[in-house]
Amino acid sequence: MKTKLYLAYGSNLNLAQMAKRCPTARVVDTLTLDGYQLLFRGPHDGAVATIKPQQGSRVPVLVWEITPEDEVALEHYEGWPILYRKETITVRIGKRLTKAxxxxxxxxxxxxxxxxxxxxxxxxxxxxxxFDVGILRQAVSDSTEAEIG
Incomplete structure (x- = not known):
């Protein structure tokens, strides 16, 4: 079965949630995406996580190995392609560069x-x-300040 790597930075970091949503997915590593910022976007008290390129920022992620069936479940949950789009980025796992x-x-x-x-x-x-929960708290602060300012 062909699998792929998926990077989770929001609610799919939650192991219990992912076990229900994608029962064949498994965590293969943790990484930090340097040059990305975690933010929340959407309606007030209903915004959801996203990341964007931002020099000097970093976002911790879980690297999941997912099956095609897991990906279909994720597409539904993530509102793909309306709310979220899929992108492939290169990350370093151990000593090798790979796409996720x-x-x-x-x-x-x-x-x-x-x-x-x-x-x-x-x-x-x-x-x-x-993971450093300060990054999550900063994301809330950054999303609030930008909303007000």
């Missing part, structure tokens, strides 16, 4: 705040992976 798929939100969505539930799902994923 990531969902990026389509343009023209305003910055906003995530719901408490959505934030807590991501926070649980951050803690389970040992």
């Amino acid at each position: 798929m990531v969902y990026l939100m389509n343009e023209n969505r305003p910055l906003g705040l995530p719901s408490c539930y959505y934030y807590s799902v991501i926070l649980e994923g951050y803690k389970a992976a040992g």
Whole structure:
């Protein structure tokens, strides 16, 4: 069966959620995407995570190995191709460079705040992976400041 690598930075960091959504997916590594910033976009108290290129920023990700069936489930969850698009980026896993798929939100969505539930799902994923929760908190702050300012 052909598999691919998928980079999760939002609610798909949550292991329990992914186990239900994509039961054959497995975590193969953790990485930091240098040069990307985590933000929340969408309606107030309903914004969802996305990343964008931003020099000097970084975003931790889980690297999942997914099957075609997992990808179909992710497409449905992510609102592909309306809300999110798929892009392929090159990442370093161990000593080799490889390609991985990531969902990026389509343009023209305003910055906003995530719901408490959505934030807590991501926070649980951050803690389970040992990621710096300060990056998640900064994303909320950056999404709020830009919304107000």
